[in-house]
Amino acid sequence: MNTLMTIPADVRLAGRSGQFTQPTAGCAPGFIQANMMIVPQAQAFDFLLFCQRNPKPCPLVEVLGPGQVEPACAPGANIATDLPGYRVYRDGELVEERSDISALWQDDFVTFLIGCSFSFESAVMQAGIPLRHVDQGRNVTMFRTNMACAPAGIFQGPMVVTMRPIKSRDVAKVVEVSGRFPLAHGTPVHIGNPQTIGIYDLSKPDYGDAVEILPDEIPVFWACGVTPQAVAQASRLPLCITHAPGKMFVTDILG
Amino acid sequence: MNTLMTIPADVRLAGRSGQFTQPTAGCAPGFIQANMMIVPQAQAFDFLLFCQRNPKPCPLVEVLGPGQVEPACAPGANIATDLPGYRVYRDGELVEERSDISALWQDDFVTFLIGCSFSFESAVMQAGIPLRHVDQGRNVTMFRTNMACAPAGIFQGPMVVTMRPIKSRDVAKVVEVSGRFPLAHGTPVHIGNPQTIGIYDLSKPDYGDAVEILPDEIPVFWACGVTPQAVAQASRLPLCITHAPGKMFVTDILG
Numbered sequence: 001m002n003t004l005m006t007i008p009a010d011v012r013l014a015g016r017s018g019q020f021t022q023p024t025a026g027c028a029p030g031f032i033q034a035n036m037m038i039v040p041q042a043q044a045f046d047f048l049l050f051c052q053r054n055p056k057p058c059p060l061v062e063v064l065g066p067g068q069v070e071p072a073c074a075p076g077a078n079i080a081t082d083l084p085g086y087r088v089y090r091d092g093e094l095v096e097e098r099s100d101i102s103a104l105w106q107d108d109f110v111t112f113l114i115g116c117s118f119s120f121e122s123a124v125m126q127a128g129i130p131l132r133h134v135d136q137g138r139n140v141t142m143f144r145t146n147m148a149c150a151p152a153g154i155f156q157g158p159m160v161v162t163m164r165p166i167k168s169r170d171v172a173k174v175v176e177v178s179g180r181f182p183l184a185h186g187t188p189v190h191i192g193n194p195q196t197i198g199i200y201d202l203s204k205p206d207y208g209d210a211v212e213i214l215p216d217e218i219p220v221f222w223a224c225g226v227t228p229q230a231v232a233q234a235s236r237l238p239l240c241i242t243h244a245p246g247k248m249f250v251t252d253i254l255g
Numbered sequence: 256m257n258t259l260m261t262i263p264a265d266v267r268l269a270g271r272s273g274q275f276t277q278p279t280a281g282c283a284p285g286f287i288q289a290n291m292m293i294v295p296q297a298q299a300f301d302f303l304l305f306c307q308r309n310p311k312p313c314p315l316v317e318v319l320g321p322g323q324v325e326p327a328c329a330p331g332a333n334i335a336t337d338l339p340g341y342r343v344y345r346d347g348e349l350v351e352e353r354s355d356i357s358a359l360w361q362d363d364f365v366t367f368l369i370g371c372s373f374s375f376e377s378a379v380m381q382a383g384i385p386l387r388h389v390d391q392g393r394n395v396t397m398f399r400t401n402m403a404c405a406p407a408g409i410f411q412g413p414m415v416v417t418m419r420p421i422k423s424r425d426v427a428k429v430v431e432v433s434g435r436f437p438l439a440h441g442t443p444v445h446i447g448n449p450q451t452i453g454i455y456d457l458s459k460p461d462y463g464d465a466v467e468i469l470p471d472e473i474p475v476f477w478a479c480g481v482t483p484q485a486v487a488q489a490s491r492l493p494l495c496i497t498h499a500p501g502k503m504f505v506t507d508i509l510g
Contacts, residue, residue, distance in 0.1 A: 045300040049318055052303065063304055065408065072405075150327075153320065 046153030119255025146198030301408030340499030374510025401453030
């Protein structure tokens with residue numbers, strides 16, 4: 001097994017076999033990868049409403065029906081086995097990381113597949129705009145902000161954003177290109193002036209790795225798929241299961 | 256009271272007073288108007304999922320929390336009083352039309368506001384493309400199709416579409432303009448060849464009025480906000496409340 005698999009079903013079957021437990025970045029280029037969140041049906045309406053009210057951090061690729069494990073966006077797939085890693089939270093606390101959740105599956109589990117930024121990052125780089133964290137092989141820089149998400153039922157909390165330094169001359173272009181990918185968080189939520197959104201030190205991210213910002217660059221902020229997970233955990237659900245960081249669900253949809 | 260009110264809050268207060276019971280077409284030009292659907296919370300997850308899976312017929316402007324009557328898109332408004340007319344369905348049957356539903360209100364009512372085509376029609380006409388049903392003062396032509404909506408729980412059924420005859424030279428432009436209004440059903444779902452989607456006689460619409468199609472025109476079909484109502488009624492919910500035809504909820508959002 002290697003991380004250069006090009007067919008989405010191959011990535012999923014490798015995950016299912018238990019032999020592929022790596023992050024999915026670079027796998028099946030061009031296909032949409034998704035953050036995954038599973039909540040029991042008792043909380044599913046509130047969480048769906050939260051996503052509907054916060055489409056930039058929570059762009060819904062698909063919501064599976066209660067108990068359903070095969071998504072329409074990946075016929076033949078099994079959501080309970082095909083990711084390279086899962087995290088299980090009870091009462092908001094991480095209790096275990098595993099490579100298969102079949103043994104935990106409940107008929108009332110509702111699975112949310114939420115877009116991630118991979119497809120828009122490829123398009124940005126193809127448009128000739130370099131992305132420093134990719135060039136340096138680091139995780140993207142992420143911050144909690146002071147921007148409140150629109151609450152829904154038990155779900156509320158601040159928006160988490162990614163930050164990418166962009167040359168001044170490329171800022172308009174990066175807005176245009178990212179706007180073509182609403183399922184990958186769409187246009188930026190904020191450009192420049194990090195302190196306005198509660199970020200006081202760009203060298204100290206809340207998640208991921210810091211990157212340098214050069215004098216001719218502007219920090220550009222996009223809504224981040226970590227938001228719904230952070231919010232779901234903060235709401236201290238009795239049970240909630242997510243993908244392990246970077247270990248996404250790979251769909252058959254071209255991004 | 257007249258139908259030329261220009262301020263959304265004036266239209267809503269007129270509806271609340273009980274003195275304005277007319278369709279809202281032409282009221283508060285430029286502001287988004289919405290189809291309204293109220294279902295009890297027991298069916299709300301399924302209906303929200305249905306809308307999420309069928310964004311062209313069911314573009315969500317807003318979903319209110321259980322029991323909530325004041326939408327974020329219209330501060331100060333009351334969803335139970337501010338429409339010029341309501342329809343109450345029990346077990347899928349229309350049982351009454353009334354101008355106020357305060358007396359029927361339940362704490363578990365979840366209100367869905369779903370975009371309608373008014374904003375995109377204004378933009379199309381401003382782009383120099385005439386719309387025959389508007390010019391002739393008729394209702395838009397609507398058909399049930401053989402295109403199945405993506406089902407969700409108890410909700411399933413065919414998509415209802417509107418048809419507008421468009422000159423061949425303007426078809427690309429009308430796609431472009433309507434695409435800018437995803438909350439008004441976005442781009443067409445079908446262009447030309449009505450029989451492909453199960454429409455065999457354009458002169459016999461299932462809802463609304465027929466209009467002539469001239470030799471240099473193509474029938475262009477858009478997803479229609481009647482779809483969720485038809486589907487909700489067909490599912491024979493114990494209780495469901497909608498706006499009366501043409502008597503929309505007027506929001507404070509510019510379209």
